[in-house]
Amino acid sequence: MIKIDYSRKIKQLPPYLFAEMDRLKQEGVKQGQRIISFGIGDPDLATPEPIIQALKKAADAPENHHYPSYEGLFLFRKEISQWFIKRYGVSLDPETEILSLLGSKEGIGHLPFAFIDKNDFVLVPDPGYTVYRSGTVFAGGTPYLMPLRKENGFLPDLKAIPERIKKRARLMFINYPNNPTAASAPRAFFEDVVKMAQRYHIIVAHDAAYNEMYFDNEKPFSFLEVKGARDVGIEFHSFSKTFNMTGWRVGFAAGNADILKGLGSIKNNLDSGVFQAVQYAAMEALRRYDELSAPIRKVYGSRRDLVAARMDELGWKYVKPKATFYFWVETPAGYDSRKMTMRLLQEAGIMVTPGNGFGENGEGFIRLAVTVNDDLINEAFDKIGSIRW
Numbered sequence: 001m002i003k004i005d006y007s008r009k010i011k012q013l014p015p016y017l018f019a020e021m022d023r024l025k026q027e028g029v030k031q032g033q034r035i036i037s038f039g040i041g042d043p044d045l046a047t048p049e050p051i052i053q054a055l056k057k058a059a060d061a062p063e064n065h066h067y068p069s070y071e072g073l074f075l076f077r078k079e080i081s082q083w084f085i086k087r088y089g090v091s092l093d094p095e096t097e098i099l100s101l102l103g104s105k106e107g108i109g110h111l112p113f114a115f116i117d118k119n120d121f122v123l124v125p126d127p128g129y130t131v132y133r134s135g136t137v138f139a140g141g142t143p144y145l146m147p148l149r150k151e152n153g154f155l156p157d158l159k160a161i162p163e164r165i166k167k168r169a170r171l172m173f174i175n176y177p178n179n180p181t182a183a184s185a186p187r188a189f190f191e192d193v194v195k196m197a198q199r200y201h202i203i204v205a206h207d208a209a210y211n212e213m214y215f216d217n218e219k220p221f222s223f224l225e226v227k228g229a230r231d232v233g234i235e236f237h238s239f240s241k242t243f244n245m246t247g248w249r250v251g252f253a254a255g256n257a258d259i260l261k262g263l264g265s266i267k268n269n270l271d272s273g274v275f276q277a278v279q280y281a282a283m284e285a286l287r288r289y290d291e292l293s294a295p296i297r298k299v300y301g302s303r304r305d306l307v308a309a310r311m312d313e314l315g316w317k318y319v320k321p322k323a324t325f326y327f328w329v330e331t332p333a334g335y336d337s338r339k340m341t342m343r344l345l346q347e348a349g350i351m352v353t354p355g356n357g358f359g360e361n362g363e364g365f366i367r368l369a370v371t372v373n374d375d376l377i378n379e380a381f382d383k384i385g386s387i388r389w
């Protein structure tokens with residue numbers, strides 16, 4: 001027997017949040033508890049039928065059974081560029097400014113390998129999607145946490161980042177509409193980011209996973225719409241939330257060609273691209289974007305209104321989201337994130353995610369992912385209503 005010892009990088013990571021949540025849930029189930037989960041940001045609804053049909057058809061064709069190219073079929077990238085013009089008015093070269101991904105998580109996790117050397121800083125939002133931090137750590141970089149605070153609309157305060165950090169930062173992650181805070185960013189914020197990036201030569205990676213999950217017809221814009229953005233950054237897009245396709249593992253990055261080239265050379269060495277039949281299915285999704293994504297927005301929008309109404313009855317404190325399927329809720333007096341999460345689970349069988357699981361600045365909040373139907377939402381809030389805080 002040899003001694004199995006994990007790398008310092010692995011040991012440096014906090015326990016993967018959702019693994020811990022899953023363990024708690026299993027414990028509850030074992031004790032015979034009925035659990036309603038607002039825990040994980042995975043849609044409960046099925047992928048729209050035409051996308052499934054496109055997959056079936058493409059899966060039959062033997063030419064799709066080979067290794068795909070890591071950058072994606074040219075047809076796929078062309079379809080993306082056409083969609084991008086229609087949706088955002090931004091024209092992208094499908095050859096150099098679009099790269100297919102095995103889900104945007106894959107691209108986000110790999111990006112630091114292309115640009116980060118030991119001791120380089122990466123600006124990471126806190127609370128934030130955990131992959132920004134773990135990708136940075138795996139690449140040997142040092143995350144510099146940018147707090148997202150309520151009083152600042154859950155935007156990072158760029159002026160508060162010390163000069164010496166900005167000078168050593170090579171990469172910055174931002175994400176709006178935001179997970180976990182559900183905040184949206186004004187265009188002026190993106191403009192400030194571009195200015196800072198130009199001044200300090202920082203690569204910007206904007207995670208747009210929730211750009212198509214918006215409500216009240218307030219469409220989020222693309223980072224790439226901002227003047228100068230394409231000189232400094234790329235944007236990650238995902239089919240997962242837009243079309244209920246989390247299991248399909250397909251997404252793309254768009255923007256600066258040199259940055260994409262760096263990411264591409266990492267991918268070239270580590271993966272072999274997205275199954276072509278899935279790329280054809282994703283093309284169908286983009287071609288029918290309006291028809292297929294609008295009903296999904298409608299469902300999440302009406303759930304948002306229901307949850308907001310039920311939380312208002314309880315007097316819970318939150319900002320009503322304009323996008324995403326999340327609610328970022330303040331814990332009541334005397335409760336930290338973990339204590340509120342545990343009480344909801346133990347007394348009502350309700351799973352939520354403790355805010356501090358997304359970073360220390362998430363303390364004092366819990367996150368609800370509204371990935372359950374109206375009946376379950378009502379059942380959950382009836383149960384929560386009987387808890388005396």
Ligand SMILES: *Cc1c(COP(=O)(O)O)cnc(C)c1O
Pocket residue numbers: 041102103104105106129175179207209237238239240241246249250251
């Ligand atoms: C869900 C999510 C992703 C990952 O999406 P995939 O395309 O499924 O990998 C990326 N970023 C954020 C913020 C997310 O919530």
